[in-house]
Amino acid sequence: MIDSLWQDIQYGFVQITRRFKLSLAIIFCIALGIGPNTTLFSMFNSLLLNEPAVMAPEQLVSIHKYRPGKEGLPTFTYPDLVDFNDQVSQLEGILGFSYQSASVSMPEGPEMLPVEMATSNFFDLLGVQPLYGETFHRQTSQAPGSMPVVVLSYSFWQQRFAEDKSVVGRKIKLNGSDMTIIGVMPADFTGALGAFGSKMWLPMVMMNIIDPDSPARLISRNDNWIIPVARLAKNATLESVNQEMATIDSKLQAQYPETNEGNTHRAVPYSNIPFIPETARSMVVFGASLVVGLILLVACSSVAALLLSRATERRQEISVRLALGAPRYRVVRQLMIENLMLALVASVVGFIFSLWAVVVFKQSLPAEIPFQLSLDPSLDANMLLYTLGAAFLSSLLFGLVPALQATKTDLFSALKEQPQAGGTQVQSSKLRSFFLITQFSLSVFLLVIAGLTIKGLHNSVNINPGFDATNLLTFKTDLSLYGYLDDEKTAYSQRLNHELASLAGVESVVISRTPPMSGDKTATLVSSFNEAMEAGEETRTFYSIITPGYFATIGAKLLRGREFTLDDQSYLSPKVIINQAMAKTLFVGTDAMGKYLSVPSSDDAFEIIAIAENIANSSIGSMDEPYMYIPLGQRFDHGLVYVVRTEQDPALLIDNVKAKIAELNPDIALNMIETMTDTVSRSLFSLRALAIATSGLGLLALLLATIGTYGVVSYSVKLRQHEIGVRLSLGAQPRALVFMLMSSGLKLIIIGCVLGLGLSFVAGELLSPMLSGVGPRDPLVFILVPLFMLSLSCLAIYFPARKTSRVDPMLALRYE
Amino acid sequence: MKNKKQQLSPVINMQNIQKHFSGNGVETLALSGINLEIYPGEYTAICGPSGCGKSTLLSLIGLLDGASQGSYQLNGADVSSLNLNQRSAIRNREIGFIFQNFNLIGDLNVFKNVELPLVYQSVPAKERKERVEAVLARVGMSERMAHFPTQLSGGQQQRTAVARALVTDPAIILADEPTGNLDSEQGNAIMSLLDKLHGEGATICLVTHDPRYNNYAERQINLLDGKIISENITDSSVRLNKKSA
Structure with missing residues (x-):
């Protein structure tokens, strides 16, 4: 043969x-x-089939949260995670992590990098040892802000520290805060989800340096921001785990009916991409x-x-x-x-x-x-x-x-x-x-x-987005991350605005929460007031916060009315600009100009001072969505985007803009600095x-x-x-x-x-x-x-x- | 000859064989009422004009095709209704073919071409080598073992084909117009080789329309319009004389 x-x-x-x-x-x-x-x-293999380089990966399970009428998702709230870890015996434990971005100060300047916030039991449950130094452990402090340490990934250590072993013990600045490098992970370790890795891991209790809202996130049972992965206890099965989890869910539902009513958690076979539904x-x-x-x-x-x-x-x-x-x-x-x-x-x-x-x-x-x-x-x-x-x-x-x-x-x-x-x-x-x-x-x-x-x-590509994308530069900063209080943010913004406007080649500078084509959307419920100032039915609409001169700067048209002025930023007489689509939706057959809107988070009635042409606010497909614009000051928010209109190619001004920001505060990193044409191109990716x-x-x-x-x-x-x-x-x-x-x-x-x-x-x-x-x-x-x-x-x-x-x-x- | 018939069972025993081809709604009778017995050691020539059914008869004897009707025993075993794989196995074991156009495989050298039937018999490599070398020596092709068919003359190619037909030591050698693509000198050489093999005891069935070569066989079966019309048996001394003439 x-x-x-x-x-x-x-x-x-x-x-x-x-x-x-x-x-x-x-x-x-x-x-x-x-x-x-x-x-x-090859891609499926990397994303779906490759097991993470951890101890006994076959013992890992994913946890899905089921809410009434919704498909199961791998999410957990922080308090629920703590409660489950305290009560569960069929699991060795549940670890949690969340992908975030942080500004890391490097010799060549601050840079926004992907980081992973991980629970203190993260490394212990995965059973991984650092290549150098140590990791954080279950036993370490759970108090918010009490563990300013980071563990570096091998690739980051290799690329940015040239494999310098003495890096352990050194300080690194993240979002302006000093963090101590306590360890470096081996090359094959990318985290709990195989292909989805990170540059570094931070204890979850240090969320305050990543997200100013973190104190609320660490206690909220509504905020599902954590991806859980668990390890089966000895002799435990998915069935035995789920029986026990059902009992814990019942207890939590009884204890916290407002937030946990109807919520259940189930262990399911481990998946490298748990956040994409199976279907x-x-x-x-x-x-x-x-x-x-x-x-x-x-x-x-x-x-x-x-x-x-x-x-x-x-x-x-x-x-x-x-x-x-x-x-x-x-x-x-x-x-x-x-x-x-x-x-x-x-x-x-x-x-x-x-x-x-x-x-x-x-x-x-x-x-x-x-x-x-x-x-x-x-x-x-x-x-x-x-x-x-x-x-x-x-x-x-x-x-x-x-x-x-x-x-x-x-x-x-x-x-x-x-x-x-x-x-x-x-x-x-x-x-x-x-x-x-x-x-x-x-x-x-x-x-x-x-x-x-x-x-x-x-x-x-050829649809008119309703604004002029040429000669526009955008970048994002989040002053809250650097400990700025509201007054300080306003002062900094005004100064930066002034400094940028004074740069040669800059025509105008405005601020927006979500500039055109950014892919971001923020929704709220609004209703219109009738002549007798009675609020009508609520309608879901998207909104952005802008500064005076926004429409002129981005090259969009106001069909009627005027732009915001500095006076409109006062809380005393709130003003709003709406787009055509919203005017048509909320004021069928009547003139929207001069009418008032009710916004649930505010007791005030917002006066409509202008109607803007529809523009592609979040994406090309969003042209016809109802949209409103609120002046900055009436509704202050963190994470604002600066929009700069230039006389020439905006890419030529990037270095000058970075230099100006570094002059004001060298620790502040710019996130997503790019020309608007690049933003449009990215949105069509x-x-x-x-x-x-x-x-x-x-x-x-x-x-x-x-x-x-x-x-x-x-x-x-x-x-x-x-x-x-x-x-x-x-x-x-x-x-x-x-x-x-x-x-x-x-x-x-x-x-x-x-x-x-x-x-x-x-x-x-x-x-x-x-x-x-x-x-x-x-x-x-x-x-x-x-x-x-x-x-x-x-x-x-x-x-x-x-x-x-x-x-x-x-x-x-x-x-x- | 009669003596031989009385002592031995026939290698080929065909009774009332019919073969018809059908296509486009037309049925053509190629052979009918063929009764043929060939005994071990016989040298038989099937003769007749073009289109008389010689090659069709040879293809039935060689199990390249099946008869439409009649019985066929090869070496005492009924082979009338075998499937393709069974026929292949018997062809491999019992029959050696020599074709007019040599039918050597161009990508294989002489040794590999001759070895091929033994490969299909799953003969061990060492034994294959010995047998191939022996049979090539027998046909005078030992010096050309590594040559490819395109590097050989027509006569040498046909000698290789003869060696391939002999290598499994078959019950019968079927030669279909073996000189048809050769000049007369090379044709004579091949016929002499077949004659020599017959002298060594091989059973040979030759198909030819060339009257010059009919007399090499001791027995001539004449076909016309798909039927055997006559049979001549030549005495060996006469045969030799005719050949020398």
Whole structure:
């Protein structure tokens, strides 16, 4: 058995090297098909399958909180977490953490970095030891603000401290507060959730330096801000844990009915991405797998059609083997071994492609995400199994049918070198047509999806956002983090405003809580007062806080009324500006100007002093949402964004702005300093990523289909050389022969296009709600894609057909 | 000859064989009422004009195809209704083929081509090597073991095909127009080789339409329109004389 397998492998190697160009084309096609699959799996592997580098990860469980009528989410309030840890016996404990950002003062200036706030039992329950120094423990103080220490991640220590072991014990400034570095974690430790890591870990009791509202968060049973992970106690099961948790929930419900009524907690199997609901996760995995699976199918169809044509060429060899007594399965096995060898090489190429693709993906991620994403692909056991599995599956997909077909030959005529018997030839030709049609229908489908997505992106980019995004610079500071009191914040803001406005090249400076396209939304409930000053029904609306001159600075229009003035910042006569959408919603058929609004958190009636044109406040899709603007001072808030209108490219002013801020307070870090055009671009990241991915995959499918068509047509016309010779010797015109050869190929391609368009109609219905201004049957896309496919196919068919039609008829006849 | 028939069981025993082909609604009768017995050590030639059914009969004898009707015993075993894999196994064990167009595999060298039937018999590598080398020596191809078919003359290719047919020590060698692609010198050499093998005891069934080579066989079966119309048995001394002539 081993001897004969070895023989097959040797022969497979001979076949691959002898037909090197064909082998290369097959490897190329399959690698293009496997590459996207390996890339996707590599990401899934990093995000979902890689266990965290902790002690006995199989004992970890996730905890979901269920609120009445809502899907379970991995959240906990801090007091509930403390109570559960005090009472639970079926768990060794529940740790909690939260992803945050902090300004870290580095020699090169302050920088906003992702940090992780962790409960004191975090490291103990995970069972991890530091590389240097120590970590914080369960026994350490629970009093807020009592543990000013940090534990560094290996990557941060490596990048920022050049692996200096004496870093332990040194001070580091976070949001202006001194913290002592007590330890450095090993390289493989990224936290409790595998791929979602952090630069450093801080005790949760130090939330006060991260979030000025933390005192409230540490006692609130409404604020679900902690992600929990627990470790099973010895001999405990999910059932026993859940029974005990139900008892604790009952107690807490009785004890805190206002906040805990109906809330339950359940232990569920550990997940690397617990915060994405199972259904959403499955849909994303399914959708992405489907698309890359289709690419593999296109590649396999392409190669299968090629192999079917080649099987005709190898007919004599296969017949000899069968005539000499080889059982059919032996010949099929030999052909499959050849295919598997090609697929294995293609898998390796696909894996290398995935390494590159993941790097490109990581580079294209927005800079501001609140955690450090570890997406580094590695050839671990999962990856190795997947790569081998992909090779095996693809060799089956592209090789089995041609191998079975090749061994179903008419031995007698093959050995006599006579034309194949009608039935077998027809079947082979039908199979080839099937594969060609499959690859074309799938390619058209993928290209139409790509076309719709690109058009959606194009529309989004070209929608007038209602403001002028050019020459605008924005940055965020949160003075509360640096211990500023309200009066000090106002003084600092006024001074910074003044300093920035005095910079050369700056036209104006305003402040906003949520500037346009920032992705942030804050909602409140409002109601309108009627003439008798009776409040009407409450409506949910979004709002922002702005300073005078906001609309002029961002280049937005006020349809009626005026901008806020400094006088409007007084609490005595609250003023508000609303947008068109809100005017239409709240004041149907009446003039909103001069009317009053009631806001639940305020006893005052807010007078409407202007109606602004709708603008894209949080995203392109938010243009038509009701929105109101309140002047800063009437509703002061932390975390404000400065918006600077410049005379020239705003990127040129970034260094000057940083210098001004450092002059005022060197510890204050700027968060998200960027030009508005960058903000707009970032807000379109998901759509752009989808457009790039689908168009990339669509083009890949197109390339595969074209290569497949060219290969199949080249082989087919070569096999018809004798027929061509006869026709030419009988006086056929080469042009007529080209037309004859092209029409038979194009017939299949047109069928493929029609089927692909049918599939696209269905997919377009599902996709169009996500795309701005694109119908599910967009005529431009549905006409251009098949035309494009047909044009390329014509070229792929034309060249081999023309070459064959110009052969010397005598040569063609002699060849046969 | 009669003596031989009385003593031995036939290698090939076909009774009332019919073969018809159908396609596009038309049925063509290729062979009908074929009764044929070939005994061990016999050298039989199946003769007849083009299209008379010689090759079809050879493909049935060689189990490359199945008969539409009739019974067929090979070495005493009924092989009339076997499936494809069973036929393959018997072909591998009992039959050696020599084709007009040699049918060597271009990607394999002489040694590997000859070795192939033994590979399918799962013969151990060491034994394969010994047997292949012995049979190549027998046909005078020892010096060309590492050559590929394209590096050989037509005669050398056919010698390789003969070696491949002999290597499993089959019950019968079927040669379908073995000289058809060779010039007369090389054709004669191949026929002499077959004659030599027959002298060593091989059972050979030759299909040819070339009357020059009919006389190498001691028995000629004449086919016309799918039927055996006559059978000649040549005395060995006459046969030798005819060959020398």
